[in-house]
Structures are given as structure tokens and as C-alpha cells.
Amino acid sequence: MFKRLVSQNTEQPDQAGMLDAQRYSVLRRKILALMAVVTILPLFSLAAINYYEHQASLAVEIQNPLRVLVGKTKNSFELFLAERTSTVSLIASAYPFEDLSDEKKLQRIFQVMRREFVGFVDLGLIDSKGNQLSYVGPYDLRGRNYAEQAWFHQVQIKDKYLSDVFMGFRKFPHVVIAVQHTAEDGRSWVLRATIDTSQFDRIIASMSLESGGDAFLVNRQGVLQTDSRLYGKVLEALPMPMPAPSFETNVLTITDPAGRDMFLSYTYFADADFVLMAVKPRPSVLKTWYSVRADLLIIFLAGVAAVFAAVYRVTDLIIRRLRESDERRVCAIHQMEHSQKLSSIGRLAAGVAHEINNPLAIINEKAGLMRDIMDMRADFPGRDRLLKQVEAIQSSVERCRGITHRMLGFARRMDVKIEPLDINKVLTETMGFLEREAQYRNVALDRILAEALPPIPSDQGQIQQVFLNVLNNALAAVPDGGRIQVSSLDRDEKFVEVSIADNGCGMSEETLKHMFEPFFTTKKDKGTGLGMSITYGIVKRLGGEIQVQSKVGEGTTVTILLPKKQAEG
Amino acid sequence: MDMKDWKVLLVDDEVEFVTTLAERLELRGLTPRVCHDGESALKAVAQEVPQVVVLDVMMPGMKGLDVLQRVKESHPGVQVILLTGQGKTRDGIEGMKLGAFYYMMKPLDLDELIAKMGEAIGGRAGAVC
Numbered sequence: 001m002f003k004r005l006v007s008q009n010t011e012q013p014d015q016a017g018m019l020d021a022q023r024y025s026v027l028r029r030k031i032l033a034l035m036a037v038v039t040i041l042p043l044f045s046l047a048a049i050n051y052y053e054h055q056a057s058l059a060v061e062i063q064n065p066l067r068v069l070v071g072k073t074k075n076s077f078e079l080f081l082a083e084r085t086s087t088v089s090l091i092a093s094a095y096p097f098e099d100l101s102d103e104k105k106l107q108r109i110f111q112v113m114r115r116e117f118v119g120f121v122d123l124g125l126i127d128s129k130g131n132q133l134s135y136v137g138p139y140d141l142r143g144r145n146y147a148e149q150a151w152f153h154q155v156q157i158k159d160k161y162l163s164d165v166f167m168g169f170r171k172f173p174h175v176v177i178a179v180q181h182t183a184e185d186g187r188s189w190v191l192r193a194t195i196d197t198s199q200f201d202r203i204i205a206s207m208s209l210e211s212g213g214d215a216f217l218v219n220r221q222g223v224l225q226t227d228s229r230l231y232g233k234v235l236e237a238l239p240m241p242m243p244a245p246s247f248e249t250n251v252l253t254i255t256d257p258a259g260r261d262m263f264l265s266y267t268y269f270a271d272a273d274f275v276l277m278a279v280k281p282r283p284s285v286l287k288t289w290y291s292v293r294a295d296l297l298i299i300f301l302a303g304v305a306a307v308f309a310a311v312y313r314v315t316d317l318i319i320r321r322l323r324e325s326d327e328r329r330v331c332a333i334h335q336m337e338h339s340q341k342l343s344s345i346g347r348l349a350a351g352v353a354h355e356i357n358n359p360l361a362i363i364n365e366k367a368g369l370m371r372d373i374m375d376m377r378a379d380f381p382g383r384d385r386l387l388k389q390v391e392a393i394q395s396s397v398e399r400c401r402g403i404t405h406r407m408l409g410f411a412r413r414m415d416v417k418i419e420p421l422d423i424n425k426v427l428t429e430t431m432g433f434l435e436r437e438a439q440y441r442n443v444a445l446d447r448i449l450a451e452a453l454p455p456i457p458s459d460q461g462q463i464q465q466v467f468l469n470v471l472n473n474a475l476a477a478v479p480d481g482g483r484i485q486v487s488s489l490d491r492d493e494k495f496v497e498v499s500i501a502d503n504g505c506g507m508s509e510e511t512l513k514h515m516f517e518p519f520f521t522t523k524k525d526k527g528t529g530l531g532m533s534i535t536y537g538i539v540k541r542l543g544g545e546i547q548v549q550s551k552v553g554e555g556t557t558v559t560i561l562l563p564k565k566q567a568e569g
Numbered sequence: 570m571d572m573k574d575w576k577v578l579l580v581d582d583e584v585e586f587v588t589t590l591a592e593r594l595e596l597r598g599l600t601p602r603v604c605h606d607g608e609s610a611l612k613a614v615a616q617e618v619p620q621v622v623v624l625d626v627m628m629p630g631m632k633g634l635d636v637l638q639r640v641k642e643s644h645p646g647v648q649v650i651l652l653t654g655q656g657k658t659r660d661g662i663e664g665m666k667l668g669a670f671y672y673m674m675k676p677l678d679l680d681e682l683i684a685k686m687g688e689a690i691g692g693r694a695g696a697v698c
Contacts, residue, residue: 358583361677
């Protein structure tokens with residue numbers, strides 16, 4: 001069952017429907033993508049820039065305490081070593097050679113030293129030849145000669161020597177401090193003390209690094225001088241290349257042998273062969289920042305979602321507007337084509353009529369002359385037969401004249417004469433033409449005419465033509481004994497409505513679609529296919545509307561709206 | 570007034586049409602003059618003023634309506650019956666505005682033409698008398 005309202009105004013261009021839908025969805029995608037990129041890209045880059053800036057400043061913030069800590073700890077170490085060295089130096093210069101070489105006296109001095117400064121393990125005196133003259137401590141080192149050892153040469157050159165860490169007899173890592181003293185009489189001796197490096201561990205422990213962090217001493221050759229939690233025991237090689245020498249505290253970003261991302265802070269000692277290093281894992285230092293970033297991320301995502309939603313809605317709106325205006329345009333083109341078709345048909349008809357009328361006029365006159373000649377002479381040979389031919393010619397001319405005049409009549413309807421019209425009167429008059437046929441076929445012609453219908457400015461001939469065309473179609477559609485109902489209505493302040501309803505055969509959807517097109521006919525040989533096209537053209541020109549509702553087998557209702565005021569222009 | 574004394578000028582570029590029409594009128598006792606274009610029609614009118622001019626609207630060169638206008642300007646008493654092959658109401662109305670007596674469509678009904686010529690001349694005669 002199909003029920004359709006056909007109005008040329010609202011007719012949809014449905015032939016390219018599928019293609020159009022595809023075109024619009026492609027367009028929608030493009031606009032959406034473009035808008036999304038344009039709006040989200042700045043947001044994204046802002047977030048990215050923010051991320052990196054924040055990370056950089058945070059890294060600095062994290063690195064700084066590490067740098068300071070390492071700097072301080074280095075100072076502690078240097079202070080510790082300087083204290084011990086100057087203690088040894090003081091003893092070497094404060095006591096005469098005889099006191100120092102006396103083991104009892106040395107023992108007393110050593111005890112005072114140990115009391116004042118923790119970490120001393122032993123103390124011994126060595127003469128300029130390298131012989132161990134006296135010794136207090138846990139080892140039996142008396143009588144040893146150090147003349148061939150590297151440290152002894154160094155202390156003789158530099159006056160002071162601080163050894164790397166080495167493993168002592170009791171499996172304790174030790175450091176040796178040796179100081180050379182030259183007395184006024186030219187004799188020189190070396191005072192040598194050993195320090196237990198557990199003091200180093202104590203200093204490092206005082207850094208109180210958080211978990212995951214590590215600090216240790218290495219020498220410049222990369223041998224660990226204290227235990228490292230992460231990189232091995234004392235005297236093992238540091239499994240990393242040594243950073244460039246610097247007496248300032250530096251912070252590097254490294255990846256350690258275990259693959260961890262670390263901040264490495266280090267500083268070289270000026271007076272000793274040591275490098276203090278501290279590492280801190282990077283992820284953990286950025287932990288605080290991640291929580292900040294989570295908030296940022298939520299804001300960013302919410303922003304993106306909001307932008308996307310807005311973009312989606314706006315795109316939707318744009319596409320809908322575009323589609324609507326496209327449809328309106330197609331509709332307008334349709335209408336223009338239609339009226340152009342009609343007017344070109346009008347011009348064509350006028351041209352054809354004119355071209356035919358001239359030769360027709362000649363034929364007419366020639367035949368007339370022949371007839372005149374024969375009329376004058378009653379004894380014209382074969383007169384009766386010839387007269388018959390002439391009559392046939394003249395009646396044919398008459399037929400042609402009828403045709404050309406109808407064609408011209410069609411063209412002439414392009415001209416309009418506007419006057420106030422009583423629509424009810426025009427309707428009644430028009431129905432008068434059809435009453436005889438209706439009576440003959442027993443078709444009921446009902447009329448429901450509104451009283452006091454205001455007169456409307458229009459062209460009587462054209463209005464009549466419209467009513468006649470529609471009524472003719474209705475009459476052709478109804479069976480004998482059918483019914484046609486004609487009604488008029490004061491519809492609103494703009495229009496008077498005339499509707500002509502029949503209970504005839506109705507029209508298919510296809511017919512409805514084409515019924516206003518010129519030369520479209522369902523009457524085969526009987527119709528020209530111009531009737532409804534002309535009707536449509538007239539109604540439109542008068543500023544009205546024509547709508548058709550039809551159901552196959554149930555009937556058709558044609559509704560004509562005529563404007564109460566003449567359209568401007 | 571006798572038909573024989575009617576002074577009629579026929580103007581049409583369709584030679585076959587206008588000469589045949591003239592011949593038929595002659596058979597009915599008239600003595601129409603014939604022109605094939607606007608310029609010669611104006612000359613003919615100047616030479617001897619006709620009572621009725623039967624004038625084709627669509628002609629090459631000078632158009633029928635221009636001829637009508639010129640004739641009406643110089644000789645307002647001359648009646649003009651317009652002939653048109655094209656049923657353009659506009660031309661007809663325009664012609665009537667310019668002072669044409671009547672306008673007829675081709676192909677012609679000769680009896681109607683003669684009747685209208687009679688009306689035109691009679692009316693004029695009445696007006697003159």
C-alpha cells in the first residue's frame with residue numbers, strides 16, 4: 001500500500017540517493033578528521049610541550065638534591081681524609097725521630113691518636129732507606145723494607161701519600177696514609193698509618209639514600225673502593241665506564257649494565273685518587289611527577305573528548321545543512337528545468353504553428369481559387385469530381401488550422417490577464433461543460449462550496465483550464481456510476497483551496513512521479529500528455545500550489561491552492 | 570458603397586498567397602493592389618490612399634506593425650486589417666492599440682475577410698458622412 005503526497009516543491013531527488021549518501025559520509029569523515037586534527041593537535045602539542053618542560057624542570061629539581069648531597073659527602077670524605085692526613089703529619093713533625101722509633105713511645109702516641117680519631121688501625125715509622133723502624137698495630141711488620149715500593153717513591157717526592165683501598169690481613173679494606181718529614185738536621189723519615197675504611201661506609205651511610213639509590217667510592221681506574229649495593233663489592237671493577245674527570249659535581253643520565261635508567265652524580269677528589277658516585281633510579285625520582293601527570297592526562301583526555309564531541313556535532317550540523325541546501329538546489333533545478341521545458345514547448349508550438357500556417361494559407365487560397373473558377377463555369381469538365389477534391393483539401397486545411405490554433409492556444413497561455421474572480425462561479429461554470437457527460441455516464445458530481453469565498457485576483461481562462469483539465473482527468477478515471485466531489489475552502493489568510501476528489505482507478509507511484517511532465521500520458525493515443533503539465537505550469541505561474549494524493553483502486557484527490565494576493569513581481 | 574469601388578491594398582511577403590488572394594477578390598469584383606513588403610506598401614499608400622490595407626504582421630524587412638504605425642500616422646483614416654500566422658495575442662493587442670481595425674489568423678476565411686473589409690469601409694464611410 002502506498003500513499004504519497006506529491007508536490008513538486010517537496011519532491012526528493014532520489015535517483016542518486018545511494019551515491020549521495022556515500023559522498024556525504026566521505027565528506028563528513030574528511031571534515032571530521034580535519035577539524036579533529038586542527039583542534040586536537042594544538043591541545044596535544046600543548047600537552048606534549050608541557051610534559052617535556054615539566055619533566056625537564058622536574059629532572060633538574062630531582063638532580064639538584066643529588067648534586068648537593070654528593071658535593072657535601074665529598075666534603076665529608078675530604079675532611080675525613082684531611083684530618084687523618086694532618087694528624088699523621090702533625091705526629092711526624094711534632095715528635096723527634098728517637099721518640100717515634102721507640103716502639104713504646106709510639107704505642108702511647110698511637111693510643112692517643114685512636115682515642116681522638118676513629119679509624120686508625122696501625123702506625124709505623126720508616127727511615128729514608130725504606131726500613132720499618134718501629135710499628136704498632138695488629139701486624140708484624142718490623143724489619144720490612146719498602147724501598148722498592150711505588151708508594152715509598154711517591155711519598156719521597158710528594159711528602160704525602162694516600163693509597164687506594166686494599167684488603168688487609170684481616171680481610172678488611174684499608175687505606176694507607178704516609179707522610180714524610182724532613183728534620184732540621186736533614187734526616188728524613190716517613191710515618192705510615194693505616195685507616196680502616198669502615199669509616200667510609202659510615203660517611204656513605206650518613207647520605208641516607210632512599211631505596212633503589214646507591215653511593216660508593218671508586219678510584220680513577222674504576223675499581224670500587226667501598227661496597228656498592230648495585231655494582232659489586234669493594235675492589236671489584238665498576239661495570240661501567242668512568243665518566244669524564246671533573247672536580248665539580250656533575251649529574252648524568254645513564255643506563256646502567258642492568259638496564260636501569262639512572263641519574264648518576266659524581267665528583268672527582270682533588271687530593272686523592274677517589275671518585276664519589278651516587279646513583280638514583282629515574283622512574284622512582286619521577287614518581288611524584290607521574291601522579292601530577294595523571295591529573296593532567298585526565299584533563300587532556302576530557303578536553304579531547306569534549307572537543308571531539310563538539311567537532312562531531314558541528315560536523316553533523318554542517319553536513320545536514322549542506323545536504324539540505326543541496327537538495328533544495330536540486331529541487332530548484334528540477335523546477336526550473338520543468339518550467340523551461342514548458343516554455344520551450346510553448347515557443348516551439350508557436351514557431352511550428354506559424355511556419356505551418358503560412359503554407360496552409362497558400363493551400364487554402366489556391367483551393368479557394370480553384371473552387372471560385374469552377375463555381376463560375378458550370379460546364380467545367382469533370383467539375384463535380386474536382387469540386388469534391390477541393391472540398392477535401394479545404395476540410396483538411398480546416399483540420400490543420402484547428403491543430404495549429406490549439407498549439408498556439410497552448411503557447412498563448414503564457415500570457416496572463418489578472419482580474420478578481422469568484423472561484424465558486426468559475427468552478428460551477430467549468431463543471432457545466434462536463435455535466436452532460438457525467439449525466440450520460442451516471443457519474444455523481446457533488447459540490448461542497450464554501451460560502452462567502454473572497455474573490456481572488458487571477459486569470460479566468462487559465463483557472464478554467466486548470467479546473468477543466470483536472471475534472472476531465474477525474475471523469476476519465478471514474479467508472480460509470482462513480483462519484484466526483486468538488487469542494488472549495490477558505491483555507492487560511494494566504495490561500496483558497498479547491499479540491500477535486502474522485503473514487504476512480506487512482507495512480508501508481510510511478511505515474512504520480514511523472515504526471516506533471518510534458519508528454520507523459522496514460523491515455524495512450526487519446527492524450528497529448530500536455531494537460532497536467534499545462535495545469536502545473538499555470539498554477540505555478542499564478543503563485544499557487546498543486547498537490548496530488550492517490551491510491552491505486554481507491555481514487556485520487558487533487559488539491560489546488562490559489563493565492564489570495566497576487567505574487568509580487 | 571459597391572464592392573467594386575473599394576480601394577484595397579494587400580501587403581504580404583508570401584507572393585503565392587497574396588496574389589491568389591488578390592485573384593479571388595478580383596473574381597468577386599474587387600480591384601485590390603498588391604505589395605510584397607513594407608516599403609513598397611508605404612509608397613503605394615502615398616500614391617493612392619486606399620480605404621483598407623490588409624497587412625501581414627510577420628514580414629522580412631519592415632515589420633507589419635511598423636507599417637501600420639506609419640500608415641496610421643500619415644493617413645489616420647485608412648483602416649488596417651492585420652493578418653498573422655502566429656496566434657500571438659500580444660501582436661493582436663499591440664496592433665489594436667496602434668489603431669488596427671481588426672486582426673485575423675491565417676489560413677483566412679475569405680468571406681470573413683470581405684465582411685470585415687465591408688465593416689471597415691462602411692464604418693469609415695459612416696464616420697465621414
